[in-house]
Amino acid sequence: MPNETPTTLSVIDSEALAKLQAWQGRSETLADDITVAPVRALSATLDRDDALPEAGTRLPELWHWLYFLPHHRQSEIGEDGHAKRGGFLPPVPLPRRMWAGGRLAWEPGNPLQVGDRIERTSTIASVTHKAGRTGELVFVLVRHEVRNERGLALTEEHDIVYRAAAQPGEAGPPPTPAPKDAAFSRDIVPDDVLLFRYSALTFNGHRIHYDRRYVTQVEGYPGLIVHGPLIATLLVDLLRRNVPGAQLARFEFRAVRPTFDITPFRVHGKPGADGKTFSLWGEDADGWLTMQATAVLA
Numbered sequence: 286m287p288n289e290t291p292t293t294l295s296v297i298d299s300e301a302l303a304k305l306q307a308w309q310g311r312s313e314t315l316a317d318d319i320t321v322a323p324v325r326a327l328s329a330t331l332d333r334d335d336a337l338p339e340a341g342t343r344l345p346e347l348w349h350w351l352y353f354l355p356h357h358r359q360s361e362i363g364e365d366g367h368a369k370r371g372g373f374l375p376p377v378p379l380p381r382r383m384w385a386g387g388r389l390a391w392e393p394g395n396p397l398q399v400g401d402r403i404e405r406t407s408t409i410a411s412v413t414h415k416a417g418r419t420g421e422l423v424f425v426l427v428r429h430e431v432r433n434e435r436g437l438a439l440t441e442e443h444d445i446v447y448r449a450a451a452q453p454g455e456a457g458p459p460p461t462p463a464p465k466d467a468a469f470s471r472d473i474v475p476d477d478v479l480l481f482r483y484s485a486l487t488f489n490g491h492r493i494h495y496d497r498r499y500v501t502q503v504e505g506y507p508g509l510i511v512h513g514p515l516i517a518t519l520l521v522d523l524l525r526r527n528v529p530g531a532q533l534a535r536f537e538f539r540a541v542r543p544t545f546d547i548t549p550f551r552v553h554g555k556p557g558a559d560g561k562t563f564s565l566w567g568e569d570a571d572g573w574l575t576m577q578a579t580a581v582l583a
């Protein structure tokens with residue numbers, strides 16, 4: 286019963302939840318062009334030696350996050366660096382926003398390509414209130430459909446989570462040991478430059494990724510937080526490095542524990558028995574699972 290408000294929750298009562306759920310069904314449509322410059326820049330950020338992209342170059346999976354950027358005016362930005370809430374996204378009164386996960390499916394035979402004119406329709410699919418082990422949570426599920434001149438190319442579900450304010454001495458989510466049976470792995474150093482470059486590429490002003498004073502003193506985390514979409518992109522990139530020619534039909538991921546810039550982390554993968562399904566995951570320097578994902582090849 287995801288919409289029932291447990292008695293242990295404090296900030297959002299059933300009346301407040303009903304107001305937030307009035308956002309369900311709202312939609313917006315944005316248009317963009319798949320241009321070369323962001324593709325070159327992400328390739329460099331991921332430390333790849335790709336050939337120069339040109340019109341018709343296939344956009345790697347998840348690189349569409351370089352487009353449809355949030356062009357809010359400076360006066361529309363809230364304390365956390367995102368747009369003030371209450372526009373397209375509901376005004377959830379829990380201060381700490383995170384990217385929790387997502388599920389994506391690519392249409393066979395219609396890859397996104399450099400040069401495509403693209404359109405994205407986004408709809409607020411649900412607003413749910415949950416009692417998590419870390420405290421009160423509100424999830425906003427946004428469903429996106431991305432089309433190019435040839436029709437539907439991609440459907441995506443994006444889970445955004447909002448957490449209550451940090452409590453003194455609070456612990457993070459209970460940790461789960463990362464699997465130890467990877468077939469391929471890569472070490473990542475999440476320094477400020479990597480985080481800055483990804484924030485800039487995605488025009489993401491969220492302070493948790495670059496403002497150490499804000500993330501430690503206001504949000505109560507020990508360091509800058511590595512973007513969930515960057516880790517997901519690194520997982521798919523790991524697959525592309527180890528399975529030449531890999532193209533995805535589906536990808537789903539869940540961020541289960543924040544990754545901080547204060548230590549290196551690792552991304553891992555292994556094939557499933559069918560040879561088409563891969564498990565991918567992130568592991569922090571303490572050996573805890575940070576992101577779990579499944580990729581299915583086209």
Ligand SMILES: C/C(=C\C(=O)SCCNC(=O)CCNC(=O)[C@H](O)C(C)(C)COP(=O)(O)OP(=O)(O)OC[C@H]1O[C@@H](n2cnc3c(N)ncnc32)[C@H](O)[C@@H]1OP(=O)(O)O)C(=O)O
Nearest residue numbers: 383384385386415417418419458512513539540541542543
């Ligand atoms: C960009 C950008 C922002 C970012 O990139 S932020 C960095 C990336 N995200 C993270 O690091 C999030 C890491 N995860 C967590 O901190 C915790 O997992 C989380 C989301 C706070 C939840 O922890 P809990 O331990 O409190 O949750 P429970 O395991 O007790 O589960 C309670 C219910 O919630 C559902 N749930 C939990 N995690 C997720 C998830 N990742 N995705 C979807 N749903 C989740 C769980 O299934 C439980 O639901 P029930 O219906 O079974 O009660 C930017 O902002 O732009």
